[in-house]
Amino acid sequence: MTTSNPQSFERESSWNIDQATFLKALRQRYTFDKVFATLALLAVVFSLFVLAVLLIDVFIDGIGRVNWSFLTSFPSRRPAEAGLVSALVGTVWVMVLVALITFPVGVGAGVFLEEFISDNWFARAIEINISNLAAVPSIIYGLLGLQVFVRVMFPITQGRSILSGALTLSLLVLPIVIIATRESLRAVPGSIRQAGFALGATRWQVVREHVLPLAMPGVLTGVILALSRAIGETAPLITIGALTYIPFLPELSLKGLQSPFTVLPIQIFNWVSRPQADFYSLAAGGIIVLMVVLLLMNATAIYLRNRFQK
Amino acid sequence: MISDSMNQTLTEAALRAQNVFVYYGSTLAVRDVTLDIPKNKITAFIGPSGCGKSTILRCFNRTNDLISGARVEGKITFHGRDLYAKGVDPVEVRRRIGMVFQKPNPFPKSIYENIAFGARINGYQGNMDELVEQSLRSAAIWDEVKDKLKESGLSLSGGQQQRLCIARAIAIEPEIILMDEPCSALDPISTLKVEELMQQLKERYTIVIVTHNMQQASRVSDKTAFFNAEATDKGGKVGYLVEYDDTSTIFSNPKQEYTRDYVSGRFG
Numbered sequence: 061m062t063t064s065n066p067q068s069f070e071r072e073s074s075w076n077i078d079q080a081t082f083l084k085a086l087r088q089r090y091t092f093d094k095v096f097a098t099l100a101l102l103a104v105v106f107s108l109f110v111l112a113v114l115l116i117d118v119f120i121d122g123i124g125r126v127n128w129s130f131l132t133s134f135p136s137r138r139p140a141e142a143g144l145v146s147a148l149v150g151t152v153w154v155m156v157l158v159a160l161i162t163f164p165v166g167v168g169a170g171v172f173l174e175e176f177i178s179d180n181w182f183a184r185a186i187e188i189n190i191s192n193l194a195a196v197p198s199i200i201y202g203l204l205g206l207q208v209f210v211r212v213m214f215p216i217t218q219g220r221s222i223l224s225g226a227l228t229l230s231l232l233v234l235p236i237v238i239i240a241t242r243e244s245l246r247a248v249p250g251s252i253r254q255a256g257f258a259l260g261a262t263r264w265q266v267v268r269e270h271v272l273p274l275a276m277p278g279v280l281t282g283v284i285l286a287l288s289r290a291i292g293e294t295a296p297l298i299t300i301g302a303l304t305y306i307p308f309l310p311e312l313s314l315k316g317l318q319s320p321f322t323v324l325p326i327q328i329f330n331w332v333s334r335p336q337a338d339f340y341s342l343a344a345g346g347i348i349v350l351m352v353v354l355l356l357m358n359a360t361a362i363y364l365r366n367r368f369q370k
Numbered sequence: 371m372i373s374d375s376m377n378q379t380l381t382e383a384a385l386r387a388q389n390v391f392v393y394y395g396s397t398l399a400v401r402d403v404t405l406d407i408p409k410n411k412i413t414a415f416i417g418p419s420g421c422g423k424s425t426i427l428r429c430f431n432r433t434n435d436l437i438s439g440a441r442v443e444g445k446i447t448f449h450g451r452d453l454y455a456k457g458v459d460p461v462e463v464r465r466r467i468g469m470v471f472q473k474p475n476p477f478p479k480s481i482y483e484n485i486a487f488g489a490r491i492n493g494y495q496g497n498m499d500e501l502v503e504q505s506l507r508s509a510a511i512w513d514e515v516k517d518k519l520k521e522s523g524l525s526l527s528g529g530q531q532q533r534l535c536i537a538r539a540i541a542i543e544p545e546i547i548l549m550d551e552p553c554s555a556l557d558p559i560s561t562l563k564v565e566e567l568m569q570q571l572k573e574r575y576t577i578v579i580v581t582h583n584m585q586q587a588s589r590v591s592d593k594t595a596f597f598n599a600e601a602t603d604k605g606g607k608v609g610y611l612v613e614y615d616d617t618s619t620i621f622s623n624p625k626q627e628y629t630r631d632y633v634s635g636r637f638g
């Protein structure tokens with residue numbers, strides 16, 4: 061609190077902090093910065109390390125099994141002949157259907173709730189319920205799918221079929237897509253909407269031409285999350301009665317969609333639970349294939365997202 | 371007040387507000403505004419922050435409809451037609467009464483598309499390239515952007531963006547352009563450009579401008595409305611129209627003490 065030295069930064073102030081105290085506190089603040097940065101780095105290293113160990117372990121066990129015949133053979137009791145073509149095709153089928161169902165329905169619901177309905181108690185009630193739905197255990201969705209899709213909608217789905225599985229998984233991940241859509245619509249500045257309305261655009265024109273394109277990267281991130289969740293789900297599919305042994309491929313038709321199916325996680329689960337060691341390496345190979353499918357799927361979505369961001 | 375009403379019979383009113391009250395939810399924001407906006411003139415709204423200038427402006431093209439809870443009472447007519455009558459389509463109202471906002475808000479799309487959008491959605495049939503050029507020329511920005519029509523509207527400077535927004539508004543040929551502090555984010559040179567532009571546009575359009583800049587109001591406008599806010603017994607504030615007259619009268623010889631204090635900067 062002295063002004064005797066005109067060169068220093070110090071000046072008369074009501075704060076009553078002298079320079080030395082300030083500098084000491086400042087050093088302490090920098091220390092906190094460093095501590096926090098280190099902790100954050102540790103968190104990153106730790107999670108990456110665990111993941112890397114897991115991946116390397118799986119890779120060492122399974123890479124020997126991943127070859128053309130593994131990808132093109134049906135499951136078998138003899139490990140040497142077993143493959144996962146039916147599970148792979150089942151997963152691809154189910155995921156394509158899930159994407160086709162959740163994208164329009166999820167985005168449509170999100171757009172309606174965010175842009176068209178006014179913000180009243182009803183909208184808020186729906187919002188809370190959707191957030192809760194996202195947290196419901198997946199097995200519950202399995203039970204719901206079993207009743208609704210397998211039993212009630214039997215004439216359409218023909219029971220324990222690809223269609224029933226895809227519909228069940230779609231229900232499971234819809235909240236994720238809806239929430240992501242709403243969040244990214246909310247992030248679009250209101251001034252863009254005002255600009256559109258002031259030019260005599262209708263709500264749909266504003267949403268279609270300006271708001272949704274801006275929200276699309278966020279929407280696609282939501283779709284990526286949703287599909288990544290769906291591809292690994294086993295419990296709801298087992299609940300609705302996906303089989304583990306499928307010695308045929310569904311045809312490319314509505315009939316094909318109504319046929320029984322299995323998916324990679326179920327196949328992997330099945331192999332892991334066998335006593336013979338040979339099946340372990342099959343399971344590891346299956347995990348590698350599942351990862352590759354997941355990465356391809358996400359790469360597609362990221363590619364689309366980047367195109368929208370331009 | 372007698373001279374006032376005589377004036378108004380001479381110039382046709384494009385917009386007429388009669389006893390307009392605006393509420394946000396249950397709070398009254400502006401009370402009892404009655405004024406005529408003359409055709410092919412520039413009308414300025416001035417007044418302290420929060421006195422309801424933007425609120426009244428938004429009533430004229432029904433953008434208040436987009437704010438949940440906003441409610442307009444009273445009568446606003448556009449060439450004699452009640453803007454808030456049943457059966458009046460707000461989209462059509464906004465198509466005929468355009469708006470330029472305080473913060474430039476071009477669409478994050480190409481300059482060309484910024485102009486073309488309004489025309490396209492409103493069913494414009496003519497040559498789009500011509501319309502785009504003509505609108506950009508009218509907004510005095512053509513020379514600056516003619517070589518980069520495909521570039522994003524966001525790549526322009528703030529002043530250019532605002533003129534792009536004006537070009538966008540006039541591309542759909544509205545009858546009235548409402549401007550809410552269009553120059554508040556601009557440097558003096560861009561501001562002058564926009565002001566010159568308004569003088570040219572006045573021949574074809576009716577303009578209402580909200581501004582905090584007294585010089586601007588006195589430079590560009592023909593008529594000036596001074597709004598103020600007064601405290602209510604519930605502790606809130608409610609805006610009202612203090613005085614509305616020719617700009618020269620408001621700035622040199624206002625009838626109300628409040629107005630005199632405000633325009634001479636002795637307010638508060």
Ligand SMILES: Nc1ncnc2c1ncn2[C@@H]1O[C@H](COP(=O)(O)OP(=O)(O)OP(=O)(O)O)[C@@H](O)[C@H]1O
Nearest residue numbers: 394399418419420421422423424425426437607609
């Ligand atoms: N969307 C809204 N919701 C609730 N209240 C609002 C809303 N917009 C404005 N108001 C209220 O209405 C009153 C008038 O606001 P308005 O924006 O019209 O003032 P203004 O004169 O344009 O002020 P400024 O000069 O700062 O832009 C203020 O008390 C404000 O709090």
Ligand SMILES: [Mg+2]
Nearest residue numbers: 423424425550
């Ligand atoms: Mg305002």
